[in-house]
Amino acid sequence: MNITRILEMAISAGDRVAVTAGGRSLTATGLLHLAGAAAHRFRDHPAVLYLGANHLAYPVALFGAALANVPFVPLNYRLGDHQLDDLLARHPGALVLRSDDLDALCAPADAAEPTGPPPAPAGEGDGDAVAALLYTSGTTSAPKAAVLRHRHLLAYVLNTLDFASAGEDEAALVALPPYHIAGMANLLTNIYTGRRVVYMAAFDAGEWLETVRRERITHTLLVPTMLSRIVAEVRGDDAGTPTLRTLAYGGARTPRPILERALQVFPGVGFVNAYGLTETASSVAVLGPGDHRKSLASDDPQVRARLGSVGRALPGIEFQIRADDGTPAGPGETGLVFVRGEQISGEYGGRSVLDADGWFATRDRGRLDAGGYLFIEGRADDTIIRGGENIAPAEIEDVLLAHPGIAEAAVLGLPDPEWGQRLVAVVVGAGDPAEIRQWVKDRLRSAKTPDTVVFRAELPKTDTGKILRRVLLAELETAHA
Structure with missing residues (x-):
């Protein structure tokens, strides 16, 4: 049809x-x-x-x-x-x-x-x-x-x-x-x-x-x-x-x-x-x-x-959360989000990327609670590995956005010889960097506290509001070098 x-x-x-x-x-x-x-x-x-x-x-x-x-x-x-x-x-x-x-x-x-x-x-x-x-x-x-x-x-x-x-x-x-x-x-x-x-x-x-x-x-x-x-x-x-x-x-x-x-x-x-x-x-x-x-x-x-959360699956749609080793994750456990259903394409230029059972890897990290509500924690590509620990930028960004002086925030990882990656928070707003770092530390913990806070007039985005992290990362890496 x-x-x-x-x-x-x-x-x-x-x-x-x-x-x-x-x-x-x-x-x-x-x-x-x-x-x-x-x-x-x-x-x-x-x-x-x-x-x-x-x-x-x-x-x-x-x-x-x-x-x-x-x-x-x-x-x-x-x-x-x-x-x-x-x-x-x-x-x-x-x-x-x-x-x-x-x-x-x-x-x-x-x-x-x-x-x-x-x-x-x-x-x-x-x-x-x-x-x-x-x-x-x-x-x-x-x-x-x-x-x-x-x-x-x-x-x-x-x-x-x-x-x-x-x-x-x-x-x-x-x-x-x-x-x-x-x-x-x-x-x-x-x-x-x-x-x-x-x-x-x-x-x-x-x-x-x-x-x-x-x-x-x-x-x-x-x-x-x-x-x-x-x-x-x-x-x-x-x-x-x-x-x-x-x-x-x-x-x-x-x-x-x-x-x-x-x-x-x-x-x-x-x-x-x-x-x-x-x-x-x-x-x-x-x-x-x-x-x-x-x-x-x-x-x-x-x-x-x-x-x-982003709610529950629509009719005809199934979700599965998988750990990094590919095994299914339990309720509340964070992993990679897979989706399956009639409407799923999962195809680029004639090449399908669906697995043998028809599952499509969204490349998002997330979790399902006991009621089937899906929580998206960010793109898998965005995951920061600091000292061997996987850190989802979204968790830190949510804390930063709750700060009264911050309107927008993006957290990225830059290469670090000791920790593998260091945390950099790029924010739109005003405030004292040390106070902002303490704000995060009080609500999360030291391992998830930005090492650096960078202020910017605006964050680069697509027309649909997604932060262009690759643009920010390129700018930060150039400045870091």
């Missing part, structure tokens, strides 16, 4: 408005019509590269590529020329859609008189065909093209949601960039449920709040950086967004103070923490609204701690 089957189903349930962007809207029928016209243009190319911001042309191009049975490849249009040239060179002969091409793709005239043989009927594609190639964020290494087949995306949608379950008044605001897996998954899931998708071309906290009010938004998804800026924009204890019902966040770790403030300024809103990777075709675990409120109100330390 092809992902365009979702459009056919949406039309059969009543042709609602499917997407809104730049003051213009398309129904599911209108979207399918434009996608069909685009498919005639796409079918002679090996791939379609989308190099632009959120736009009405994004869903047209995605479904058009699906109808033409060619991979859709959204690229980060904010990259420098050298990085973009490298990515473009990986796709010889591909059709590149740049910002100047997007309006024409949505022009009604383009869909009026398509020429040549029609594309295959919507939904009748090979489920094993490649639907999209999405480049990973590259926080610790160079970006890789994750292969997502139609069956992966459809498994995520069909296993986790009820068809046509949204009310006619529901609308989802999407401010995430189109080259992120969450942007693609949001489009598919909202069309499937019947919820209108409203796109923001670029994120601005004040404009986000105004758009929620103007468009009567009921659902949204944000990354922690966006949520932090929105919370800072709110004056008083109420954001003034009465239609908003659900606010999902994910893509990176969210500092607890920001989350607690968000819960305060969005009263009555259900918060959802979604955990997933590009290779897993979006979310694989969710901490739902009930868990948020229950954790925040509980006096039980174990229940309250779950506010820092």
